[in-house]
Amino acid sequence: MHDLGLVSRVSWTPASQSEDQVNFDKVVFLVPEDDETYNSEAVSAYQAQLADEKYATTVVSHITEQDTLLALPGSIIIHIPNDPSTKDGIYEAVHKSCARLVEAAQVLNKRQHQQPDKSPTPKLFSLAPQHPDSDGLAYAPFLG
Secondary structure, three states: OOOOOOOOOOOOOOOOOOOOOOOOOEEEEEOOOOOOOOOHHHHHHHHHHHHHOOOEEEEEOOHHHHHHHHHOOOEEEEEOOOOOOOHHHHHHHHHHHHHHHHHHHHHHHHHHHHOOOOOOOOEEEEOOOOOOOOOOHHHHHHOO
16 A cells, blocks of 8 residues: 555546637736736737737736726636746745635626626636646646
8 A cells, every 4th residue: 555645636527618609809818916927928929829810918917907908898817827936936826826816706706796787797717837847736726
């Protein structure tokens, strides 16, 4: 019998794809604060790809910054997590990323319940890239 100690193995059932297509024409990238690390080159590449497909994009660090953008139907929000520069920075990066993601979900939820016309609330997605030095540990909260 092998004792794996603190290691546990979880087998997640893949999420089923939605039957409804998400229609959007604006992408809002929710990135970490200016003094925090994230993969800004990847965000720039995403913006270029979206521009080629004729989608408007903007980058914000707080969801409330661009409240008028969120009022527009057809917006989606892409959460970009903090990118830890060292293994010692994983906890702080995860903590900040999760807090920002939860804050965004709370703002969207509140907005949905306050809209009298029940127009569609923007969808919220989180991108969780693999980091070569952390074996995905920093992004584990976003992957299950």
